[in-house]
Amino acid sequence: MPPHLSCIFCHSSGSSSVAHIVPESLGGKYSPIGRPGVTCDRCNQYFGQKVESKAVQSFPFSGYRLLQGVPSKKRRFIRMDTKLGEVEASGASGIIHLEPRNNQLRNLVERGRVCQFHLIAEVSESLAVVRMLLKIGLEQLGKHFYDVAVSDRVGEARAFARRPGRGDNWWCILCTEPSEILDTTAKDQFTIEITEHEGVLVSVMRLPGVTTIVPLEKRALAPTPGSLPEPHYRVIRATC
Numbered sequence: 001m002p003p004h005l006s007c008i009f010c011h012s013s014g015s016s017s018v019a020h021i022v023p024e025s026l027g028g029k030y031s032p033i034g035r036p037g038v039t040c041d042r043c044n045q046y047f048g049q050k051v052e053s054k055a056v057q058s059f060p061f062s063g064y065r066l067l068q069g070v071p072s073k074k075r076r077f078i079r080m081d082t083k084l085g086e087v088e089a090s091g092a093s094g095i096i097h098l099e100p101r102n103n104q105l106r107n108l109v110e111r112g113r114v115c116q117f118h119l120i121a122e123v124s125e126s127l128a129v130v131r132m133l134l135k136i137g138l139e140q141l142g143k144h145f146y147d148v149a150v151s152d153r154v155g156e157a158r159a160f161a162r163r164p165g166r167g168d169n170w171w172c173i174l175c176t177e178p179s180e181i182l183d184t185t186a187k188d189q190f191t192i193e194i195t196e197h198e199g200v201l202v203s204v205m206r207l208p209g210v211t212t213i214v215p216l217e218k219r220a221l222a223p224t225p226g227s228l229p230e231p232h233y234r235v236i237r238a239t240c
């Protein structure tokens with residue numbers, strides 16, 4: 001048996017469980033699998049409970065899960081409270097259940113007078129979202145380039161993901177294309193790519209209609225306002 005790796009976040013060794021790099025409640029069965037031991041079971045559990053569970057409730061992932069109908073590991077679908085009532089993913093891409101808030105609204109919906117609702121595209125949990133993206137990027141890095149993932153080069157990214165200090169900050173770029181989220185033929189187009197941009201390691205995650213870009217090195221500078229084509233591209237800042 002090959003020796004166990006030590007966890008890139010806490011250095012403990014002995015974990016060999018196979019875990020998804022991306023939470024199943026986001027990627028479903030298409031979630032890429034990590035290399036066993038890169039993240040230990042305890043850290044994985046920590047991320048799942050404290051970081052990922054919040055991040056997948058926040059835009060853009062909430063909207064993605066609602067429109068694509070991706071269930072959680074426990075086969076639960078995302079629900080959201082809206083002015084109209086409660087909406088819930090159905091499990092079928094693009095089909096959403098609506099439980100109108102009251103009989104008056106139910107009436108209007110049944111008569112076809114209300115046939116639209118808007119999702120507010122606001123990242124409500126930016127800290128959890130950025131930490132999750134860092135964890136995903138670092139695990140993907142550790143899968144193929146373990147030595148880099150444990151090196152000082154990405155030390156600040158590891159610290160921000162696992163234990164950010166008060167006042168620490170990070171950023172990512174979010175790109176959304178709502179019409180692509182509903183493209184049912186694109187379900188398995190789920191990729192995480194580690195690239196170097198101007199000498200900085202960057203993790204790019206693509207799900208249908210949602211692309212996130214997060215630098216794995218602190219020295220990377222966020223694009224200046226106006227340099228990205230809004231509203232499809234946005235810089236998301238997270239401060240602990």
Ligand SMILES: [Zn+2]
Pocket residue numbers: 007008009010011012039040041042043044
């Ligand atoms: Zn660990």
